[in-house]
Amino acid sequence: MSDTPYTPPKVWTWKQGHGGQFANINRPIAGATHEKELPVGKHPLQLYSLGTPNGVKVTVMLEELLALGHTGAEYDAWLINIGQGEQFGSGFVGINPNSKIPALLDRSGEMPIRVFESGAILMYLAEKFGDAFLPTTQPARAETLSWLFWQMGSAPFVGGGFGHFFAYAPEKIEYAIDRYAMETKRQLDVLDRRLADNEYVAGSEYTIADMAIWPWYGGMAKGWQYDAGEFLAVHEYKNVIRWADQIYARPAAKRGRMVNRASGEPTSQLRERHDASDFETKTQDKVG
Ligand SMILES: N[C@@H](CCC(=O)N[C@@H](CS)C(=O)NCC(=O)O)C(=O)O
Numbered sequence: 001m002s003d004t005p006y007t008p009p010k011v012w013t014w015k016q017g018h019g020g021q022f023a024n025i026n027r028p029i030a031g032a033t034h035e036k037e038l039p040v041g042k043h044p045l046q047l048y049s050l051g052t053p054n055g056v057k058v059t060v061m062l063e064e065l066l067a068l069g070h071t072g073a074e075y076d077a078w079l080i081n082i083g084q085g086e087q088f089g090s091g092f093v094g095i096n097p098n099s100k101i102p103a104l105l106d107r108s109g110e111m112p113i114r115v116f117e118s119g120a121i122l123m124y125l126a127e128k129f130g131d132a133f134l135p136t137t138q139p140a141r142a143e144t145l146s147w148l149f150w151q152m153g154s155a156p157f158v159g160g161g162f163g164h165f166f167a168y169a170p171e172k173i174e175y176a177i178d179r180y181a182m183e184t185k186r187q188l189d190v191l192d193r194r195l196a197d198n199e200y201v202a203g204s205e206y207t208i209a210d211m212a213i214w215p216w217y218g219g220m221a222k223g224w225q226y227d228a229g230e231f232l233a234v235h236e237y238k239n240v241i242r243w244a245d246q247i248y249a250r251p252a253a254k255r256g257r258m259v260n261r262a263s264g265e266p267t268s269q270l271r272e273r274h275d276a277s278d279f280e281t282k283t284q285d286k287v288g
Contacts, residue, residue, distance in 0.1 A: 014027070014028050022168065024083070024085065025082060025083065025085050025087075025088075030097065030098070030099065031088075031093060031097075032088055032089060032090040032092075032093040033085060033088040033089075034088065034089055034090065035089070035090045036086075036089030036090055036091055036092070037089075037090070037091045038078070038089070038091035038092060038094075038095070038105075039078055040076075040105075040107070041076030041078075041274050042076065042274070043074040043075050043076045043274075044072055044074060044075075044106065044107055044108035045062070045073065045074065045075035045076070045104060045105070045106055045107070045108070046075070046076050046078070046104070046105040046106075046107060047059070047062070047075050047076065047077045047078065047102060047103075047104050047260075048078050048080050048092060048095065048096075048101065048102070048103045048104075048105075049077060049078070049079075049080060049101045049102035049103070049259075049260045050079060050080050050081070050082055050101045050102075050260050050262065051257070051258070051259060051260040051261030051262060051263075051269075052101070052215075053155070053159070053215035053216045053219060053225075054100075054101065054102060054118045054155075054215075055101050055102045055118075055259075055260050056215040056256055056257050056259075057102075057118045057121075057122060057211050057212050057215055058102045058104065058118055058121050058122065058125075059077060059255075059256040059257075059259035059260065059273075060211045060214070060215070060252065060253050060256030060257070061121075061122055061125050061126075061133065061208060061211050061256070062075050062077075062125070062256070063252035063253070063255045063256040063259075064132075064133065064211070064250075064252040064253070064256070065125065065129055065132055066252070066276070067251070067252040068129075068132060070129045070132065072108060072128075072129070073125070073129065074276075075273070076272075076273070076274045077259045077260050077272055077273040077274075078260075078272055079260050079262065079271050079272050080092060080101050080260075081262070082100075082101060087099040087100060087101060094114075095114040095116065096114070096116035097116075098116060098117075100116075102116075102118055102121060103115070103116045104116075104121050104124070104125075106124075106128070117152075118152075118212065119148055119149065119151070119152040119212060122148065122208040122211060122212060123145075123148070123208065125208075126208050133206065133207050133208045133211065134207060134208055135202065135205055135207065140202055140203050140205060140207075143201075143202040143203055143209075144201075144202040144207040144208060144209045145209075147194075147201045147202055147209035147212075147213065148208055148209045148212050150190075150213075151209070151212040151213045151216065151217075152212070154187050155216045157180060157183045157184065157187070158180075158183075158184050158187065158216060158217075158220065159216070161176075161179070161180035161183065161184070162177070162180035162181055162183070162184040162226070162228070163225065163226045163228075164180075165177050165180055166180070166181070166226055166228055166231070167226040167227070167228070181231070181232060184220070184232060185232060185233075187217070188217060188220065188221065188232070188234070188236075188237045188240060189237070191213065191217050191237070191239075191240050192236075192237040192238070192239045192240050193239075194239075195239035195240055195242070195243045196239045199243075199246075200243070201213055201243075206247075206250075210243075210247060214243075214244060214247045214253070215257070217240060217244075218240065218243070218244030218247060218248070219244075220232070220234060221234045221237045221240040221241050221244050222234075222241065222244050222245075222248075255279055258270045258279065258283070259273045260272070260273070266283065266284035266285035266288055267283055267284070267285045268283070269283060269284040269288075270282060270283050270284075271284065
């Protein structure tokens, strides 16, 4: 932190340790920092993740698929501690060269298939299980994919923009907080208007678009993220709150939100999930 205004040098250089709360993980270079194989469990699907909004999208989908009776969606969810740099281990980089959770390895076929980027994982799983939660007719399919991609393009302004400068940056910069609070509220309003006339984001059906959007914008509207509910006056987004509550009432969404969760109420944290019974026996209050 400094009182003198910053003048960018001609060429940017990496000042290690400058990343505030993320100083130990932020780096300008891709690739692995260390050799580490990933563990493999007994199920066809291996998920390497953490219970952040991007991770929760996938665990909600997997739990919903299982609830529908797709036994092929049984999965092992392994915890990747991004604060400790586990996303830079060689095994993880092998399935996601971008070093970010979530990453999925499908071992059900002859050759393992890797999938990274939460939106791609949701589409992959929907297609694998006969277009589950992905409407097959138009315009519902186009709406689902439009809103799914809207989420993927928009949420970085919320997380990397608003959340970062409001909650994590080493100093509070009014310009940055202002810019991203404005954009976050605009996005919440986009969603609120859509949900005024539609039960779910893509229309009358619950889809992978809801699963992608709910952990981010549902979480914001419920005041679960960045302790920013009052600051952003989230009570204004009544339709988003109605929809968020409706999804949270789904047992599979509740379970999905617990998987790979490493903070909050111990009863809500199932750090790793290797069996459906783990929800009853392995939450942090029971094993911690
Ligand atoms: N667009 C990616 C974003 C994933 C992402 O940002 N993951 C964060 C956690 S929510 C992460 O792994 N961060 C670790 C890092 O930046 O080193 C997706 O949707 O899968």
